[in-house]
Amino acid sequence: GQNIDQPTEMTATEGAIVQINCTYQTSGFNGLFWYQQHAGEAPTFLSYNVLDGLEEKGRFSSFLSRSKGYSYLLLKELQMKDSASYLCAVTTRGGSTLGRLYFGRGTQLTVWP
Amino acid sequence: NAGVTQTPKFRVLKTGQSMTLLCAQDMNHEYMYWYRQDPGMGLRLIHYSVGEGTTAKGEVPDGYNVSRLKKQNFLLGLESAAPSQTSVYFCASSYGTSGRSSSYEQYFGPGTRLTVT
Numbered sequence: 001g002q003n004i005d006q007p008t009e010m011t012a013t014e015g016a017i018v019q020i021n022c023t024y025q026t027s028g029f030n031g032l033f034w035y036q037q038h039a040g041e042a043p044t045f046l047s048y049n050v051l052d053g054l055e056e057k058g059r060f061s062s063f064l065s066r067s068k069g070y071s072y073l074l075l076k077e078l079q080m081k082d083s084a085s086y087l088c089a090v091t092t093r094g095g096s097t098l099g100r101l102y103f104g105r106g107t108q109l110t111v112w113p
Numbered sequence: 114n115a116g117v118t119q120t121p122k123f124r125v126l127k128t129g130q131s132m133t134l135l136c137a138q139d140m141n142h143e144y145m146y147w148y149r150q151d152p153g154m155g156l157r158l159i160h161y162s163v164g165e166g167t168t169a170k171g172e173v174p175d176g177y178n179v180s181r182l183k184k185q186n187f188l189l190g191l192e193s194a195a196p197s198q199t200s201v202y203f204c205a206s207s208y209g210t211s212g213r214s215s216s217y218e219q220y221f222g223p224g225t226r227l228t229v230t
Contacts, residue, residue: 031217033218041223041224042221042222043203044221045218091217099144099161099163099209099217100146100158100161101217101219103155104155105153105154
């Protein structure tokens with residue numbers, strides 16, 4: 001089976017930096033996605049990692065260590081609009097699970113002024 | 114492009130009633146998915162399809178059926194609704210066939226909020 005773990009809640013202040021961690025135990029790991037979901041809305045794609053290292057995209061960066069089964073999403077210069085749930089999801093290679101994403105339960109981030 | 118659309122947006126059912134949720138995508142995606150999202154539970158996969166005419170079970174398939182008669186549409190049916198099926202239902206789609214894992218990025222519809230009383 002797949003086991004994906006991330007903190008339930010985090011808080012931070014506007015302008016700060018926050019790191020949301022995700023650990024996973026999965027067979028046939030083939031990539032990790034981060035999605036953002038505002039309350040009452042659909043998840044939207046933020047980032048994708050398949051190789052070890054850091055992927056930077058504006059204020060958001062995502063890091064992956066395949067050997068440690070670990071990823072983090074780094075949000076810089078936090079804004080109020082960053083208050084949302086952040087979902088970590090892994091994809092696996094081959095067989096009957098090809099194309100599936102296995103989601104963690106999400107981390108609810110609240111940004112205070 | 115409309116992307117992924119879902120019909121209806123809201124619905125209230127009585128226990129035992131049936132209904133069908135419709136998902137449509139205009140991105141020519143091969144793969145389509147139905148999830149439910151409940152507080153504290155995250156997204157759980159109900160059924161999915163890797164191409165027209167195919168379906169497969171996800172984590173929580175009981176009480177639901179699906180059909181993929183056309184590539185652009187994926188239908189989710191509840192034959193006899195139960196209060197435990199009160200949830201927000203999301204449809205998603207992905208390219209899925211290029212062999213690159215990035216092609217499994219999923220695009221989500223706006224969701225259907227279903228209440229079963």
